[in-house]
Amino acid sequence: MIHPVTATFLQDSSFLSVLYIIAFSLFIQGLRGLSGPTTAVRGNRIAAVGMAIAVIATLLQRGEGNWGLIALGIALGTAVGVPAARQVRMTAMPQMVALFNGVGGGAVFLISWTEFRLTRGYSHTPTYVAVFSLFAAIVGSVSFWGSNIAFGKLQEILPGRPVTLGPAQQVVNLVLLVLAIAAGVDIAAGDHSEAVFIGMLVCAALLGNAVVLPIGGADMPVVISMLNACTGLSAAATGVALNNTALIVAGMIVGASGSILTNLMAVAMNRSIPAIVAGGFGGGGAVEGASGAGEHAGAVRSTSAADAAIQLAYASRVVIVPGYGMAVAQAQHAVRELTKELEARGVEVSYAIHPVAGRMPGHMNVLLAEADVPYDQLKEMDDANPEFQRTDVSLVIGANDVTNPAAKNTPSSPIYGMPILEVADSRSVIVIKRSMNPGFAGIENELYYDPKTAMLFGDAKSAVSEITAELAHI
Amino acid sequence: MIVASTLTTNLAILVLAGFIGFVVISRVPNTLHTPLMSGTNAIHGIVLLGGLLIVGLSGNGSFSKVILVIAIAFGTINIVGGFLVTDRMLEMFKSKPKPQEGRERSDPTEASEAALSGAESDGKPGAS
Numbered sequence: 001m002i003h004p005v006t007a008t009f010l011q012d013s014s015f016l017s018v019l020y021i022i023a024f025s026l027f028i029q030g031l032r033g034l035s036g037p038t039t040a041v042r043g044n045r046i047a048a049v050g051m052a053i054a055v056i057a058t059l060l061q062r063g064e065g066n067w068g069l070i071a072l073g074i075a076l077g078t079a080v081g082v083p084a085a086r087q088v089r090m091t092a093m094p095q096m097v098a099l100f101n102g103v104g105g106g107a108v109f110l111i112s113w114t115e116f117r118l119t120r121g122y123s124h125t126p127t128y129v130a131v132f133s134l135f136a137a138i139v140g141s142v143s144f145w146g147s148n149i150a151f152g153k154l155q156e157i158l159p160g161r162p163v164t165l166g167p168a169q170q171v172v173n174l175v176l177l178v179l180a181i182a183a184g185v186d187i188a189a190g191d192h193s194e195a196v197f198i199g200m201l202v203c204a205a206l207l208g209n210a211v212v213l214p215i216g217g218a219d220m221p222v223v224i225s226m227l228n229a230c231t232g233l234s235a236a237a238t239g240v241a242l243n244n245t246a247l248i249v250a251g252m253i254v255g256a257s258g259s260i261l262t263n264l265m266a267v268a269m270n271r272s273i274p275a276i277v278a279g280g281f282g283g284g285g286a287v288e289g290a291s292g293a294g295e296h297a298g299a300v301r302s303t304s305a306a307d308a309a310i311q312l313a314y315a316s317r318v319v320i321v322p323g324y325g326m327a328v329a330q331a332q333h334a335v336r337e338l339t340k341e342l343e344a345r346g347v348e349v350s351y352a353i354h355p356v357a358g359r360m361p362g363h364m365n366v367l368l369a370e371a372d373v374p375y376d377q378l379k380e381m382d383d384a385n386p387e388f389q390r391t392d393v394s395l396v397i398g399a400n401d402v403t404n405p406a407a408k409n410t411p412s413s414p415i416y417g418m419p420i421l422e423v424a425d426s427r428s429v430i431v432i433k434r435s436m437n438p439g440f441a442g443i444e445n446e447l448y449y450d451p452k453t454a455m456l457f458g459d460a461k462s463a464v465s466e467i468t469a470e471l472a473h474i
Numbered sequence: 475m476i477v478a479s480t481l482t483t484n485l486a487i488l489v490l491a492g493f494i495g496f497v498v499i500s501r502v503p504n505t506l507h508t509p510l511m512s513g514t515n516a517i518h519g520i521v522l523l524g525g526l527l528i529v530g531l532s533g534n535g536s537f538s539k540v541i542l543v544i545a546i547a548f549g550t551i552n553i554v555g556g557f558l559v560t561d562r563m564l565e566m567f568k569s570k571p572k573p574q575e576g577r578e579r580s581d582p583t584e585a586s587e588a589a590l591s592g593a594e595s596d597g598k599p600g601a602s
Contacts, residue, residue: 024491030513031502031510034502035501036506040509040564041567044560045561047513047517047557048557051519051553051557055523066539070529072543073525073529073545073547074546077548077550077552077553081550081555082554084555085555085556085558085559093508093512096555097508097511097515097559100512100551100559103551107545107548108524110545111545113541114545115528117538118538126481228511232517234521235518236491238521239524240488242528243480248491249491251491251521252491252492252495253491253498253514254515256492257510257514258511260496261507353505362504362509362510366563
């Protein structure tokens, strides 16, 4: 048994506050480490230590009782979380992040719910506590269901294309939001009915579904960042309700991080956040794409792996433009092999990464890092674009919309104004693609009809491996 | 009065933390945005603390207890899974400080880390 004096000291609220301050300082210090790849691993571990301190401090504070429930919950969570984190493939990372984000949101609204039950509908509780707790319940529930839908779409359990109610969609969303807020206001104003609380959770749950279902796969990076911000903010609100500084600081930092990323993604797609949330992007684009296809039909030049290999072997500078297609085909290792082969022949190879390539921010960088591509070969859009003019061959692997010159040249295109990788500036272009089907956004790509573009049809992984094999014969 | 001061103190912390978040996160390069997202994801698993605090209070019925166990499990998944997966991703970035020649020069610890993470990616199911 712990000595009584020690026990008192360990439960002293100032001591615990100090532990919380240490914990959130470690979070901030850890995130600072993420500003560079060399310090990032340590940064993440520092943040994890901060989390361990915060958890231990909380366990000290709470004293007696219900240890069994805590042990059960933590054991269950560890049994699910550890294998999931260890086994997930790098290509499936967007789904995984969506899922982890979802459970966070789930924890938030479940905690608010028990808080409601425990205080018998926030009776004898300051109104602000009720307000923050209710806010956390609504946002946490939206985040939980929204993240699960995002997971379903990314995992292809649900259709990636927008599922929408049509023009009624916005009205339905608005009604659900108003109902959830009205229920929250009713409870904050003194209604102790649990039925109203459950009704509020249901409205928020439906809202989470209704908001994410109409969003197409191409907008997923924005949605995941946004849901991440939501869970962070709801955690911060829980912190205010429970008067817990560690929760407030950590939640707000995540909220800020998610907001910054959401904004960056939206800018990189030239889309406003409200427009993405309103959904329906894919539909309009598909119609235009169809008319565009008629115009261009037959003008596509296709090539073979052997010809592509020759073109690449005699280039002095090659830029590889990876996209989601590379991720789907798990082609990152094959791409790395091709790069090695080309470098052995004295070809200068770099990678141009669009901010929204893939299904989450920075997804391509993770995949290429997995395949041991040195990160200083990876060029961000602003650095890559001026270089295309002195590039002999741009090799586009499974990227589509982010290379579409229509974003610069065709004011009527739905993606007009979106910053793109200016692949069309290079001397020649090879596009590896499964078929002529338009991408997630459903927009025809003018690049494919450019006379200097050659299409190599096929699965990204086998096409790249074939080129590498052909290189050996040159 | 005491209630009001707790609220205002907490609001001050809330606002300041938001600003710190903006400053710190703005410096993270695009390259690391996926690990950033999964790392911050792990951090909001801190709601686990909320579950831990409430579960100790008396007056919880059995239904509340079930909800709380689920909440604690969710929070734990969020934290443990999030940090592990971020660590896995970042190890892949760390193992190559410089292209080619940098690797020759790297110290033994880094070399063994490179080998470790290499082995890990080999162990992953290939695409077939």
